[in-house]
Structure formats: structure tokens, C-alpha cells
Amino acid sequence: MTDLPTPDPGIRSPLQAVLAVRDEVGKVVVGQQGVLTGAIAALLVNGHVLLEGVPGVAKTLLAKSLAAAFDMEFTRVQFTPDLMPSDVIGQQLVAQQPGGQVSFTFRQGPVFTNLLLADEINRTPPKTQAALLEAMEERQVSFDGTTHQLPEPFLVIATQNPIEYEGTYPLPEAQLDRFLFKLNMTYPSVEQELEMVARHDRGLNPHDVRSAGVRAVASSADLAAGRAAIHAIRVEPAVQQYIVSLCRATRESPSLALGVSPRGVTWLLHASKAWAWLSGREFVTPDEVKAVAKPCLRHRVMVRPELELEGTTADAVLDGLLATVPTPR
Incomplete structure (x- = not known):
């Protein structure tokens, strides 16, 4: 980045x-x-x-x-x-009220x-x-x-x-x-x-x-103002196509056993819009997509085991796709 x-x-x-x-x-x-x-x-x-x-x-x-x-x-x-789910999200507590009545309250977790x-x-x-x-x-x-x-x-x-x-x-x-x-x-x-x-x-x-x-x-x-401004940023169809093509290329790559999910496609869009706003732009260019592609996608793909043993990494595969998928002008 x-x-x-x-x-x-x-x-x-x-x-x-x-x-x-x-x-x-x-x-x-x-x-x-x-x-x-x-x-x-x-x-x-x-x-x-x-x-x-x-x-x-x-x-x-x-x-x-x-x-x-x-x-x-x-x-x-x-x-x-030894951490339990209730140690994270919270748990139900039982309290006995005067008169013998029992009540349940939810104690919020961290x-x-x-x-x-x-x-x-x-x-x-x-x-x-x-x-x-x-x-x-x-x-x-x-x-x-x-x-x-x-x-x-x-x-x-x-x-x-x-x-x-x-x-x-x-x-x-x-x-x-x-x-x-x-x-x-x-x-x-x-x-x-x-x-x-x-x-x-x-x-x-x-x-x-x-x-x-x-x-x-x-x-x-x-x-909240930043989120509203990012939401208002629109992405040109050509850049939308670039985002989809890049993610679909991960599913077709012979080096990957698992490609990017549809959720990952939408997250790449949102991340690109956030990066454009932080860069002071009112629109998204392919440069923003490329800037966030690896941190946004590297954990969503899985390198084939035999290639991983040879030292191939997810970042290396993504670098290859970024170099080969056509970039809109």
C-alpha cells in the first residue's frame, strides 16, 4: 500500500x-x-x-x-x-429475585x-x-x-x-x-x-x-461523513469490469485451488472506493484497485499444495494476474 x-x-x-x-x-x-x-x-x-x-x-x-x-x-x-464462545460474546446470568422468582439477564462480552x-x-x-x-x-x-x-x-x-x-x-x-x-x-x-x-x-x-x-x-x-462520501463515489463500468475480471481470473488460474468469492469481489470494490477517497479523488481508477488488490485478496485465495511446497505464494500469483489482466484506459 x-x-x-x-x-x-x-x-x-x-x-x-x-x-x-x-x-x-x-x-x-x-x-x-x-x-x-x-x-x-x-x-x-x-x-x-x-x-x-x-x-x-x-x-x-x-x-x-x-x-x-x-x-x-x-x-x-x-x-x-481454553477460551469459550461465552468469553467473547457474553453469557446468560441467573438471578433470584425477592420472593423466589428467577430472572435471566444477558451479560455482554468483550x-x-x-x-x-x-x-x-x-x-x-x-x-x-x-x-x-x-x-x-x-x-x-x-x-x-x-x-x-x-x-x-x-x-x-x-x-x-x-x-x-x-x-x-x-x-x-x-x-x-x-x-x-x-x-x-x-x-x-x-x-x-x-x-x-x-x-x-x-x-x-x-x-x-x-x-x-x-x-x-x-x-x-x-x-460517518467519510462513510457517506465513500458511498457517494461511483465507479465507471470499465473499472467495475476490471474488478470482476481480476477476481474471476483467480478462479481460472492453474496456480490456485481456490479463487476469490463473490463477497471478495464486492469487498474489492468498497476497498477501492475507500482508497480513492483517502487519496482525495472523487472517482475510482484502476490504480486504486491495484493498490488494494493484494491485501484484499491474498487471504481469499488458496495456492495449490504442490506449488506452495515449491515456494509459490498468493502474492506472487496475484502479481502475475495484475500484470496480465487487461487494465482499462
């Missing part, structure tokens, strides 16, 4: 407020601008994000500071093998928040992973025949370690398809790591983003 324009400090528009979030998060997170912008884009179109990276690359810190900059409620859940960090989501069994499916897709939780609406906005940022598979449960395809983006958090550059060391030497406490100076610079009103 490429960098976006810097907001003008003069007149404060919803776009400038949303872009200012990057500067606030940058007070505690050095680098990772592409990952941060991807998370912001997901929030703007009601998507969710899967972060993949080795321990210690600021996955949790990015999510926490993003919530602080948007003035959102933040909840972190450590996913473990999923009732604005930004839920599902830390190491692949360390919990499929039954608990599945508890998030309805929440992520429908923005609601059904329990004992009653539907409970989740707060607005609602964003799930899930993390997983790409190199440690012992004691993990791979996410099922149905759950992976619920994530708008799969973003890879890599090691910082030499310059960025030197800046990190200098900040810690000056007393930066990454566990307290407020004391580090991160403040709320965007509100729910800015977010």
Missing part, C-alpha cells in the same frame, strides 16, 4: 480529520504507514483486518493507538486454547466494543473462532433467541504469528473471507528502528498511549 497525501492543517474536513489519525498513531508507532492506512480504510467501509507479523512489531500498539485517535472504546481479548483486538486468533479452537462470524458480518450477537446489536462503529483487528504453528488452529475459509484486508507487518527499516530506540530513550511508554501524546483527532461524526 502506498502513502497518502498529508492533510492541510487549515480547514478541518472529515478527510483531514481521518488523515490526521496517521500522525497521532505515528507518535507511538514508527513506520507501518501502509498497514495503518489499510486499517483506517477498513474502518471507513465497515470492514475488518487480519494483521500478520512476528511478535514485537507493534500490532497491539497500532490497534490501541488507532482506537485512541478515533476516540473509540478499545477491548483486547487474548485468544487461548465483543460489545468499538475496536476489538482478537490477539493471536488462531490459538483458539474453531468453535470459539466461529463465535465471531455473526458479529463480524451482521454487527450483532444472537443468544438464546434474542438479538443484541453491537456498538457503532465496530471493527475487529485480529492478529496471528506467521512462523509459529504449534498449538494453533488455522482460520477456516468462511472466517478469512470476513476480513476485508490481510495486512503483513514487517520489520522496520534501520532508520525507523533507530527512531524507535531514540523515543524509548526519551521515556516513551508504549503501554500508555495517552501519556505519549496520542489524542482524539477524529470523531464518530467524521467517520
